[in-house]
Amino acid sequence: MGLKELADSVNRRPELSRHPDSQRFIQSFPIIKVKASFDKEFDEELIFIIQGQGDTQRHKTNVKADMTDWFMQKQHPQFQMVGDRAIEIARKNSPHDLEMELYDCWGAIYKKNDWTKVHDHWPHVWSFVYYIQCGSNDSPIQFPDADLSIYPISGEIVIFPGWVRHKVPLQGDDSERIIVSGNISPVKISF
Amino acid sequence: MSNNSALSNLASSIKPSGAMFHEEFTTKQAMHYNIPRMVVDMSAMDETKELNKELEFDIRDCGDNFAGRNSSASCLMTKWDMHKHYESFAKLGKAACAVAESGALAVRTHADGTNNPIKLYVQETWGLIYTKGHTTKAHTHWPSVWSYTYCVNGEQCCAPLVFPSVEGGSYEIFPATSQLIVFPSWINHLVPEHTCEHERIMISGNLDVIWD
Numbered sequence: 001m002g003l004k005e006l007a008d009s010v011n012r013r014p015e016l017s018r019h020p021d022s023q024r025f026i027q028s029f030p031i032i033k034v035k036a037s038f039d040k041e042f043d044e045e046l047i048f049i050i051q052g053q054g055d056t057q058r059h060k061t062n063v064k065a066d067m068t069d070w071f072m073q074k075q076h077p078q079f080q081m082v083g084d085r086a087i088e089i090a091r092k093n094s095p096h097d098l099e100m101e102l103y104d105c106w107g108a109i110y111k112k113n114d115w116t117k118v119h120d121h122w123p124h125v126w127s128f129v130y131y132i133q134c135g136s137n138d139s140p141i142q143f144p145d146a147d148l149s150i151y152p153i154s155g156e157i158v159i160f161p162g163w164v165r166h167k168v169p170l171q172g173d174d175s176e177r178i179i180v181s182g183n184i185s186p187v188k189i190s191f
Numbered sequence: 192m193s194n195n196s197a198l199s200n201l202a203s204s205i206k207p208s209g210a211m212f213h214e215e216f217t218t219k220q221a222m223h224y225n226i227p228r229m230v231v232d233m234s235a236m237d238e239t240k241e242l243n244k245e246l247e248f249d250i251r252d253c254g255d256n257f258a259g260r261n262s263s264a265s266c267l268m269t270k271w272d273m274h275k276h277y278e279s280f281a282k283l284g285k286a287a288c289a290v291a292e293s294g295a296l297a298v299r300t301h302a303d304g305t306n307n308p309i310k311l312y313v314q315e316t317w318g319l320i321y322t323k324g325h326t327t328k329a330h331t332h333w334p335s336v337w338s339y340t341y342c343v344n345g346e347q348c349c350a351p352l353v354f355p356s357v358e359g360g361s362y363e364i365f366p367a368t369s370q371l372i373v374f375p376s377w378i379n380h381l382v383p384e385h386t387c388e389h390e391r392i393m394i395s396g397n398l399d400v401i402w403d
Binding site: 070120 | 221222223224225226236237296297302309312331333334336354356357358362375377378379399400402
Protein backbone atom coordinates (compact mmCIF):
# COMPACT_ATOMS: atom_id res chain seq x y z
CA MET A 1 0.00 0.00 0.00
CA GLY A 2 1.33 3.44 -0.93
CA LEU A 3 0.39 6.90 0.27
CA LYS A 4 -2.55 7.24 -2.12
CA GLU A 5 -4.03 3.91 -1.07
CA LEU A 6 -3.48 4.89 2.55
CA ALA A 7 -5.45 8.08 2.08
CA ASP A 8 -8.16 6.26 0.15
CA SER A 9 -8.46 3.70 2.93
CA VAL A 10 -9.82 6.39 5.20
CA ASN A 11 -13.01 6.11 3.16
CA ARG A 12 -13.50 9.67 1.99
CA ARG A 13 -16.69 11.05 3.42
CA PRO A 14 -17.54 14.59 4.27
CA GLU A 15 -19.48 13.59 7.37
CA LEU A 16 -16.54 13.51 9.75
CA SER A 17 -18.29 16.04 11.90
CA ARG A 18 -21.89 15.04 11.16
CA HIS A 19 -21.81 11.25 10.91
CA PRO A 20 -24.06 9.39 13.37
CA ASP A 21 -20.98 7.65 14.77
CA SER A 22 -19.27 10.93 15.54
CA GLN A 23 -18.56 11.84 19.14
CA ARG A 24 -19.90 14.97 20.74
CA PHE A 25 -17.13 16.99 22.36
CA ILE A 26 -17.93 19.58 24.97
CA GLN A 27 -15.04 22.01 25.03
CA SER A 28 -14.32 25.58 25.83
CA PHE A 29 -13.54 28.14 23.19
CA PRO A 30 -13.03 31.89 23.28
CA ILE A 31 -15.33 34.54 21.97
CA ILE A 32 -13.82 37.96 22.32
CA LYS A 33 -15.97 41.05 22.02
CA VAL A 34 -14.27 44.44 22.25
CA LYS A 35 -14.62 48.01 21.03
CA ALA A 36 -12.70 48.39 17.79
CA SER A 37 -12.08 52.09 18.44
CA PHE A 38 -12.35 53.38 14.88
CA ASP A 39 -13.71 56.89 14.42
CA LYS A 40 -16.96 57.88 12.73
CA GLU A 41 -15.23 59.12 9.60
CA PHE A 42 -13.48 55.76 9.14
CA ASP A 43 -16.78 53.90 9.52
CA GLU A 44 -18.42 56.18 6.96
CA GLU A 45 -15.63 55.40 4.49
CA LEU A 46 -16.21 51.67 4.98
CA ILE A 47 -19.96 52.05 4.48
CA PHE A 48 -19.38 54.11 1.35
CA ILE A 49 -17.10 51.41 -0.11
CA ILE A 50 -19.46 48.55 0.77
CA GLN A 51 -22.52 50.33 -0.56
CA GLY A 52 -20.62 51.33 -3.68
CA GLN A 53 -19.69 47.77 -4.50
CA GLY A 54 -23.18 46.39 -4.01
CA ASP A 55 -24.03 42.70 -4.08
CA THR A 56 -21.04 41.26 -5.93
CA GLN A 57 -21.77 37.74 -4.65
CA ARG A 58 -25.45 37.77 -5.71
CA HIS A 59 -26.51 35.85 -2.58
CA LYS A 60 -24.63 32.73 -3.77
CA THR A 61 -22.46 32.33 -0.68
CA ASN A 62 -23.60 31.39 2.83
CA VAL A 63 -24.39 35.07 3.31
CA LYS A 64 -27.87 35.74 1.98
CA ALA A 65 -27.38 39.49 2.02
CA ASP A 66 -25.60 42.02 -0.17
CA MET A 67 -21.95 41.04 -0.06
CA THR A 68 -18.73 42.44 -1.55
CA ASP A 69 -15.71 40.63 -3.01
CA TRP A 70 -13.84 38.28 -0.67
CA PHE A 71 -10.53 40.14 -0.76
CA MET A 72 -11.51 43.75 -0.14
CA GLN A 73 -8.28 44.44 1.76
CA LYS A 74 -6.41 44.23 -1.55
CA GLN A 75 -8.37 47.16 -2.95
CA HIS A 76 -9.13 49.23 0.14
CA PRO A 77 -6.69 49.77 3.03
CA GLN A 78 -9.60 50.40 5.38
CA PHE A 79 -10.39 46.66 5.30
CA GLN A 80 -6.77 45.84 6.09
CA MET A 81 -7.00 48.19 9.08
CA VAL A 82 -10.02 46.32 10.42
CA GLY A 83 -8.13 43.07 9.88
CA ASP A 84 -5.08 44.43 11.68
CA ARG A 85 -7.22 45.29 14.68
CA ALA A 86 -8.68 41.77 14.67
CA ILE A 87 -5.18 40.27 14.45
CA GLU A 88 -4.09 42.37 17.41
CA ILE A 89 -6.98 40.94 19.46
CA ALA A 90 -6.29 37.41 18.16
CA ARG A 91 -2.63 37.57 19.18
CA LYS A 92 -3.58 38.56 22.70
CA ASN A 93 -5.91 35.59 22.96
CA SER A 94 -4.08 32.82 21.14
CA PRO A 95 -2.56 30.02 23.23
CA HIS A 96 0.92 31.08 22.14
CA ASP A 97 2.54 33.78 20.06
CA LEU A 98 1.87 33.20 16.39
CA GLU A 99 2.53 35.45 13.41
CA MET A 100 -0.81 35.89 11.68
CA GLU A 101 -2.13 37.71 8.66
CA LEU A 102 -5.46 38.69 7.16
CA TYR A 103 -6.45 36.09 4.58
CA ASP A 104 -9.71 37.54 3.29
CA CYS A 105 -12.05 40.33 4.31
CA TRP A 106 -15.44 41.36 2.98
CA GLY A 107 -18.35 43.66 3.69
CA ALA A 108 -22.05 42.87 3.87
CA ILE A 109 -25.30 44.76 4.25
CA TYR A 110 -28.22 42.88 5.80
CA LYS A 111 -31.63 44.27 4.94
CA LYS A 112 -35.02 42.99 6.08
CA ASN A 113 -35.29 39.17 5.58
CA ASP A 114 -31.58 38.74 4.87
CA TRP A 115 -29.74 36.01 6.77
CA THR A 116 -26.67 33.75 6.82
CA LYS A 117 -26.64 29.96 6.73
CA VAL A 118 -24.91 28.08 9.49
CA HIS A 119 -21.26 27.55 8.52
CA ASP A 120 -17.71 27.71 9.82
CA HIS A 121 -14.43 29.05 8.48
CA TRP A 122 -12.25 25.97 9.07
CA PRO A 123 -9.26 25.72 8.52
CA HIS A 124 -8.70 29.40 9.33
CA VAL A 125 -7.35 30.05 12.81
CA TRP A 126 -9.56 32.99 13.73
CA SER A 127 -12.59 34.66 12.15
CA PHE A 128 -14.10 38.03 13.02
CA VAL A 129 -16.96 40.38 12.42
CA TYR A 130 -16.84 44.15 12.85
CA TYR A 131 -20.19 45.86 13.34
CA ILE A 132 -20.03 49.18 11.53
CA GLN A 133 -23.66 50.16 11.74
CA CYS A 134 -26.26 48.19 13.64
CA GLY A 135 -29.60 48.93 15.25
CA SER A 136 -30.87 47.66 18.58
CA ASN A 137 -33.27 45.23 16.87
CA ASP A 138 -30.79 43.81 14.40
CA SER A 139 -30.15 40.07 14.18
CA PRO A 140 -27.46 38.59 16.42
CA ILE A 141 -24.64 36.32 15.38
CA GLN A 142 -25.58 32.90 16.75
CA PHE A 143 -23.33 30.00 17.72
CA PRO A 144 -25.81 27.11 17.59
CA ASP A 145 -23.50 24.48 19.09
CA ALA A 146 -22.96 26.69 22.11
CA ASP A 147 -26.53 27.98 22.34
CA LEU A 148 -25.12 31.48 22.32
CA SER A 149 -26.27 34.68 20.62
CA ILE A 150 -24.36 37.95 20.52
CA TYR A 151 -26.34 41.00 19.56
CA PRO A 152 -24.45 43.49 17.40
CA ILE A 153 -23.36 46.84 18.78
CA SER A 154 -21.97 49.44 16.39
CA GLY A 155 -18.21 49.80 16.80
CA GLU A 156 -17.66 46.38 18.37
CA ILE A 157 -15.61 43.58 16.94
CA VAL A 158 -16.24 39.92 17.76
CA ILE A 159 -13.60 37.27 17.07
CA PHE A 160 -13.84 33.50 17.45
CA PRO A 161 -11.93 30.39 16.29
CA GLY A 162 -12.49 29.58 12.62
CA TRP A 163 -13.83 26.11 13.36
CA VAL A 164 -16.78 27.39 15.39
CA ARG A 165 -20.10 27.17 13.55
CA HIS A 166 -22.20 30.31 13.41
CA LYS A 167 -25.13 31.88 11.57
CA VAL A 168 -27.26 35.00 11.39
CA PRO A 169 -31.04 34.54 11.59
CA LEU A 170 -33.47 36.56 9.48
CA GLN A 171 -33.01 40.29 9.82
CA GLY A 172 -36.45 41.36 10.94
CA ASP A 173 -35.79 45.06 11.14
CA ASP A 174 -36.01 47.64 8.36
CA SER A 175 -32.65 49.12 9.35
CA GLU A 176 -29.46 48.13 7.55
CA ARG A 177 -27.04 45.91 9.48
CA ILE A 178 -23.63 46.73 7.96
CA ILE A 179 -20.61 44.62 8.83
CA VAL A 180 -17.07 43.68 7.82
CA SER A 181 -15.98 40.06 8.26
CA GLY A 182 -12.76 38.23 7.64
CA ASN A 183 -10.46 35.32 8.34
CA ILE A 184 -7.03 35.26 9.97
CA SER A 185 -4.40 32.62 9.25
CA PRO A 186 -0.77 31.96 10.13
CA VAL A 187 1.60 33.85 7.85
CA LYS A 188 2.32 31.98 4.65
CA ILE A 189 5.57 30.11 4.45
CA SER A 190 7.34 29.28 1.24
CA PHE A 191 8.23 25.76 0.18
CA MET B 192 9.37 35.13 15.19
CA SER B 193 9.10 33.10 12.02
CA ASN B 194 6.10 30.90 11.41
CA ASN B 195 8.34 27.85 11.33
CA SER B 196 9.46 28.35 14.85
CA ALA B 197 6.26 29.83 16.25
CA LEU B 198 4.59 26.56 17.06
CA SER B 199 7.77 25.35 18.66
CA ASN B 200 6.71 27.45 21.61
CA LEU B 201 3.56 25.39 21.98
CA ALA B 202 4.63 23.31 24.94
CA SER B 203 5.97 26.21 26.91
CA SER B 204 2.85 28.29 26.36
CA ILE B 205 0.10 25.76 26.95
CA LYS B 206 -1.25 26.29 30.41
CA PRO B 207 -0.14 23.57 32.82
CA SER B 208 -3.77 22.80 33.63
CA GLY B 209 -4.48 22.13 29.96
CA ALA B 210 -6.86 25.10 29.84
CA MET B 211 -6.35 27.01 26.62
CA PHE B 212 -7.96 30.30 27.30
CA HIS B 213 -8.75 32.93 29.86
CA GLU B 214 -11.95 31.95 31.62
CA GLU B 215 -13.65 35.29 31.04
CA PHE B 216 -13.58 34.64 27.29
CA THR B 217 -14.58 31.03 27.47
CA THR B 218 -17.85 29.63 26.22
CA LYS B 219 -18.71 25.95 26.17
CA GLN B 220 -19.33 24.56 22.72
CA ALA B 221 -20.51 21.14 21.57
CA MET B 222 -18.63 19.89 18.53
CA HIS B 223 -18.91 16.65 16.66
CA TYR B 224 -16.08 14.66 15.22
CA ASN B 225 -15.83 11.07 14.13
CA ILE B 226 -12.55 9.94 15.65
CA PRO B 227 -12.68 6.23 14.67
CA ARG B 228 -12.88 7.15 10.99
CA MET B 229 -9.41 8.68 11.14
CA VAL B 230 -7.70 5.80 12.89
CA VAL B 231 -5.59 4.08 10.24
CA ASP B 232 -3.70 0.81 10.44
CA MET B 233 -0.51 1.40 8.45
CA SER B 234 0.83 -2.12 8.93
CA ALA B 235 -0.31 -3.00 5.40
CA MET B 236 2.05 -0.43 3.89
CA ASP B 237 5.08 -2.02 2.27
CA GLU B 238 7.61 0.14 4.11
CA THR B 239 6.07 0.20 7.56
CA LYS B 240 8.26 -2.35 9.33
CA GLU B 241 11.42 -0.66 8.11
CA LEU B 242 9.97 2.77 8.88
CA ASN B 243 9.20 1.77 12.47
CA LYS B 244 12.79 0.62 12.95
CA GLU B 245 14.10 3.90 11.55
CA LEU B 246 11.74 5.98 13.69
CA GLU B 247 12.79 4.20 16.87
CA PHE B 248 16.46 4.53 15.96
CA ASP B 249 16.05 8.24 15.19
CA ILE B 250 14.21 8.94 18.45
CA ARG B 251 17.02 7.35 20.42
CA ASP B 252 19.59 9.13 18.28
CA CYS B 253 18.03 12.51 19.09
CA GLY B 254 17.43 11.69 22.75
CA ASP B 255 15.46 13.64 25.34
CA ASN B 256 15.31 17.29 24.40
CA PHE B 257 13.17 18.17 27.41
CA ALA B 258 15.21 16.76 30.25
CA GLY B 259 14.37 19.91 32.19
CA ARG B 260 10.70 19.15 31.39
CA ASN B 261 8.80 22.01 29.83
CA SER B 262 6.22 19.95 28.09
CA SER B 263 2.84 18.35 28.74
CA ALA B 264 4.56 14.97 28.43
CA SER B 265 6.61 13.59 31.31
CA CYS B 266 8.42 10.99 29.18
CA LEU B 267 11.46 11.18 26.90
CA MET B 268 10.66 13.65 24.17
CA THR B 269 12.76 14.64 21.18
CA LYS B 270 13.03 18.08 19.63
CA TRP B 271 9.96 19.49 17.84
CA ASP B 272 11.29 19.59 14.28
CA MET B 273 12.35 15.98 13.75
CA HIS B 274 11.03 16.00 10.15
CA LYS B 275 13.79 18.48 9.27
CA HIS B 276 16.52 16.23 10.61
CA TYR B 277 15.32 12.67 10.02
CA GLU B 278 13.90 11.21 6.81
CA SER B 279 11.79 8.73 8.78
CA PHE B 280 9.82 11.56 10.42
CA ALA B 281 9.41 13.32 7.07
CA LYS B 282 8.02 10.11 5.53
CA LEU B 283 5.54 9.62 8.34
CA GLY B 284 4.51 13.27 8.09
CA LYS B 285 3.67 12.76 4.42
CA ALA B 286 1.44 9.85 5.35
CA ALA B 287 -0.32 11.94 8.01
CA CYS B 288 -0.83 14.75 5.46
CA ALA B 289 -2.30 12.29 2.96
CA VAL B 290 -4.77 10.98 5.53
CA ALA B 291 -5.73 14.44 6.78
CA GLU B 292 -6.16 15.79 3.25
CA SER B 293 -8.55 12.95 2.54
CA GLY B 294 -10.66 13.94 5.52
CA ALA B 295 -11.11 17.67 4.99
CA LEU B 296 -13.79 19.08 7.28
CA ALA B 297 -14.93 21.57 4.67
CA VAL B 298 -14.82 21.91 0.91
CA ARG B 299 -12.94 24.88 -0.48
CA THR B 300 -13.48 26.23 -3.98
CA HIS B 301 -11.78 28.78 -6.22
CA ALA B 302 -13.68 31.95 -7.08
CA ASP B 303 -14.92 30.22 -10.25
CA GLY B 304 -16.43 27.37 -8.22
CA THR B 305 -13.84 24.71 -9.09
CA ASN B 306 -12.46 22.52 -6.34
CA ASN B 307 -9.50 23.95 -4.43
CA PRO B 308 -8.20 21.14 -2.19
CA ILE B 309 -6.68 22.11 1.13
CA LYS B 310 -3.02 21.05 1.05
CA LEU B 311 -1.14 20.50 4.29
CA TYR B 312 2.42 20.44 5.55
CA VAL B 313 4.11 19.19 8.70
CA GLN B 314 4.49 22.14 11.03
CA GLU B 315 6.30 20.08 13.65
CA THR B 316 6.74 16.49 14.74
CA TRP B 317 8.46 14.80 17.64
CA GLY B 318 9.06 11.39 19.16
CA LEU B 319 8.22 10.11 22.63
CA ILE B 320 9.20 7.08 24.68
CA TYR B 321 6.95 6.32 27.62
CA THR B 322 8.16 3.99 30.30
CA LYS B 323 6.32 2.95 33.46
CA GLY B 324 4.84 5.94 35.30
CA HIS B 325 4.94 8.42 32.43
CA THR B 326 1.90 10.52 31.45
CA THR B 327 0.88 13.44 29.25
CA LYS B 328 -1.39 16.12 30.67
CA ALA B 329 -4.56 17.23 28.91
CA HIS B 330 -3.85 19.75 26.17
CA THR B 331 -4.76 20.80 22.64
CA HIS B 332 -2.65 21.78 19.63
CA TRP B 333 -4.86 24.59 18.33
CA PRO B 334 -4.12 26.80 16.36
CA SER B 335 -2.65 24.02 14.25
CA VAL B 336 -5.30 22.46 12.02
CA TRP B 337 -4.69 18.72 12.36
CA SER B 338 -2.67 16.71 14.85
CA TYR B 339 -1.56 13.10 14.64
CA THR B 340 -0.07 10.34 16.70
CA TYR B 341 1.62 7.22 15.38
CA CYS B 342 2.50 4.15 17.38
CA VAL B 343 6.00 2.83 16.65
CA ASN B 344 5.76 0.27 19.41
CA GLY B 345 2.77 -0.37 21.63
CA GLU B 346 0.15 -2.87 22.65
CA GLN B 347 -3.43 -2.90 23.82
CA CYS B 348 -2.22 -3.04 27.43
CA CYS B 349 -0.34 0.26 27.07
CA ALA B 350 -1.74 3.61 28.18
CA PRO B 351 -4.41 4.77 25.70
CA LEU B 352 -4.79 8.11 23.97
CA VAL B 353 -7.74 9.66 25.82
CA PHE B 354 -10.11 12.35 24.60
CA PRO B 355 -11.60 13.53 27.90
CA SER B 356 -14.12 16.06 26.60
CA VAL B 357 -16.46 13.60 24.90
CA GLU B 358 -19.96 14.04 26.23
CA GLY B 359 -20.95 11.40 28.73
CA GLY B 360 -17.42 10.18 29.37
CA SER B 361 -14.03 10.06 27.75
CA TYR B 362 -13.14 8.24 24.55
CA GLU B 363 -10.07 6.02 24.60
CA ILE B 364 -7.96 4.52 21.83
CA PHE B 365 -5.52 1.83 22.88
CA PRO B 366 -2.28 1.71 20.92
CA ALA B 367 -1.27 -0.85 18.36
CA THR B 368 2.01 -0.83 16.47
CA SER B 369 1.69 1.05 13.13
CA GLN B 370 -1.56 2.78 14.14
CA LEU B 371 -1.95 6.35 12.89
CA ILE B 372 -4.58 8.61 14.46
CA VAL B 373 -5.39 11.98 12.89
CA PHE B 374 -7.67 14.41 14.71
CA PRO B 375 -8.53 18.13 14.69
CA SER B 376 -6.02 20.06 16.76
CA TRP B 377 -8.72 21.70 18.88
CA ILE B 378 -9.66 18.40 20.52
CA ASN B 379 -8.41 18.08 24.07
CA HIS B 380 -6.42 14.89 24.70
CA LEU B 381 -4.14 13.24 27.26
CA VAL B 382 -2.26 10.05 28.04
CA PRO B 383 -2.87 8.55 31.49
CA GLU B 384 -0.12 6.80 33.42
CA HIS B 385 1.67 4.15 31.42
CA THR B 386 1.69 1.09 33.63
CA CYS B 387 3.35 -1.50 31.35
CA GLU B 388 6.91 -2.60 31.88
CA HIS B 389 7.75 -2.21 28.17
CA GLU B 390 8.23 1.02 26.26
CA ARG B 391 5.36 2.81 24.52
CA ILE B 392 7.07 4.53 21.58
CA MET B 393 5.06 7.20 19.81
CA ILE B 394 5.36 9.96 17.23
CA SER B 395 3.23 13.09 17.43
CA GLY B 396 2.87 15.97 15.03
CA ASN B 397 0.92 18.98 13.86
CA LEU B 398 -0.21 19.80 10.35
CA ASP B 399 -1.01 23.23 8.98
CA VAL B 400 -2.43 24.57 5.74
CA ILE B 401 -0.35 25.59 2.73
CA TRP B 402 -2.20 28.82 1.98
CA ASP B 403 -2.39 29.99 -1.63
